[in-house]
Amino acid sequence: MAKTFLVTGGAGFIGSAVVRELIAATPHRVVTVDKLTYAGNLASLEAVAASPRHRFVRADIGDMTAMQRVLADHRPDVVMHLAAESHVDRSIDGPSAFIRTNVVGTSVLLEAVRGYWKGLQEHEPGKAAVFRFHQVSTDEVYGDLEGPEGLFHESSAYAPSSPYAASKASADHLVRAWGRTYGLPTLITHCSNNYGPYQFPEKLIPLMLLNAREGRPLPLYGDGQQVRDWLHVEDHARALLRVALEGRVGETYHIGGGSERSNLEVVETLCDLLQARIPSARSCRDLITFVDDRPGHDRRYAIDAGKIARELGWVPRETLESGLRSTVDWYLANEAWWRGMREGRYRGERLGLADAVG
Known part of the structure; x- marks a missing residue:
């Protein structure tokens, strides 16, 4: 039976991938809610704009009246909460946002949803019984992994290092509290580093790719040996739908790509892929420049995604190699999507240095 999904932050990088997957691969209806801040882009939803199963609502999750209206008007069966400020460097410059x-x-969204869900319990108990609130979070809430071994597990203690990670950890705690205190049927997922099409060019992979294409320096923090587990955004979207539809209420699931690489390795691979597509006498590896590390920079993240594989049967389809190839090809073929942002909203400047100590 077709459900109605309300996706907050659905014009952002991961959110738009979820919306596109829902419309392309399922019979479900989708209501996209987005404030359209600097990183939100309606062009990321062009593929679904004409679908009769998709609606877009411009609204702020912090506006209680707006959220209550959206819930009342569209009566979702699932709320997938992806709306967030998400760039660590920007959180260093301005944590208040x-x-x-x-x-x-x-917290505002949770209260609006709780009121909506209580109404369902009173008047539509069958609909209330299948309702889910899905909090989409990050592995950064766990902080730094010591050394080259070990993985974060769903029971790992939170130890966020950045204002961004701390704000997401706080949101997770609120979701768990609303589940425990009020019985709201919640799910939480933590993902590793996402990459792929439609990613705002302040993040590592699109920034380096576009800088290299233009012959500009490729600034790597510190020694470039920070290790991340890389997850293709479309794999992430498929996993999120699996959890939202089949996950156990109250549970947490880790979603990872199983592809640990250092930032330097990733950038070198991007250079080689670009060189193969746009041959140049000078390799863009020569553009790699090591710059002062950002304050509080975690050295390594890696997560154990065994639970979602065992319980829900999800595993990533993309390897890092296949995913990077398709990502490079997408950015080269879709200049119209990123050019305006590159020239207007973000020109590639260094962020994350305000009031830095050490």
């Missing part, structure tokens, strides 16, 4: 959106905004 992250607290407002990720913490206060999540």
Whole structure:
């Protein structure tokens, strides 16, 4: 039976991938809610704009009246909460925006959803029984992994290092509290580093790719040996739908790509892929420049995604190699999508240095 999904932050990088997957691969209806801040882009939803199963609502999750209206008008069966300020460097420069959106905004949304769900319990108990609130979070809430071994598990203690990670950890705690205190049927997922098409060019992979294409320096923090587990955004979207539809209420699931690489390795691979597509006398590896590390930079993240594989049968389809190839090809073929942002909203400047210590 077709359900109605309400996706907050659905014009963002991961959110738009979820919306596109829902419309392309399922019979479900989708209501996209997005404030359209600097990183939100309606062009990321062009593929679904004409679908009769998709609606877009411009609204702020921190606006209680707006959220109550959206819930009443569209009566979702699933709320997938992806709206968030998400760039660590920007959180260093201005943490207040992250607290407002990720913490206060999540609390407002939870209260609006709780009121809606109580109404369902009173008048539509069958619909209330299948309702889910899905909090989409990050592995960064766990902080730094010591050394080259070990993985974060669903029971790992939170130890966030950045204002961004702390704000997401706070949101997770609120979601768990609303589940425990009020019985709201919640799910939480933690993902590793996402990459792929439609990613705002402040993040590592599109920034380096576009800088290399233009012959600009490729600034790597510190020694470039920070290790991340890389997850293709379309694999992530498929996993999120699996959890939302089949996950056990109250549970947490880790979603990882199983592809640990250092930032330097990733950038070198991007250079080689670009060189193969746009041959140049000078390799863009020569453009790699090591710059002062950002404050509080975690050295390594890696997560154990065994639970979602065992319980829900999800595993990633993309390897890092196949995913990077398709990502490079997408950015080269879709200049119209990123050019305006590159020239207007973000020109590639260094972020994350305000009031830095050490």
